[in-house]
Amino acid sequence: MRQVRADEYAEFAAARAGHLYRSACLLTAGDTHLAEDLVQETLGRLYVRWGRVSRVDNPAGYAQTVLTRTFLAHQRRRSSRERAVDAFPDVPDGAGTDTPLRLTLLQALRRLPAKDRAVVVLRYWEDRSIEETAGAVNASSAAVRTRCSRALGRLRELLGEDIDEYARP
Secondary structure: OHHHHHHHHHHHHHHHHHHHHHHHHHHOOOOHHHHHHHHHHHHHHHHHOHHHHOOOOOHHHHHHHHHHHHHHHHHHHOOOOOOOOOOOOOOOOOOOOOHHHHHHHHHHHHOOOHHHHHHHHHHHHOOOOHHHHHHHHOOOHHHHHHHHHHHHHHHHHHHHHHHHHHHOO
């Protein structure tokens, strides 16, 4: 029986790891190393509780909630030695035409507080409802609405009119 659960978990982890990583990259505003750590920690927590997790209605949603809470916990306990930087390290030239837009959005996301960033990612990247987002970040629905409104206003402020030049085809 244990082997069956281990196989189920391995299949689930393989199927969801990419999606969790993309979400973690957004939550961390492009810090790929931290995103990898968050996904590993999330998958480890799921493995320990896989017997219960596999029986919930939406294990993928549960995994996303664990990822979000892991991110928020990391932000709360971040060492005083760590310092956020304003600029990205050197990025190799890519063939993608949306690279300037992506970098601009990630820089703007980085400037949001962690909980606001989590709410924006869950609501608009993950396309979760207000209630689902509230459950994931341990907040009320009203608090999520307020955070969304303030965070989007802050993003508009940070992005300004310059975003139009990136959005044009």
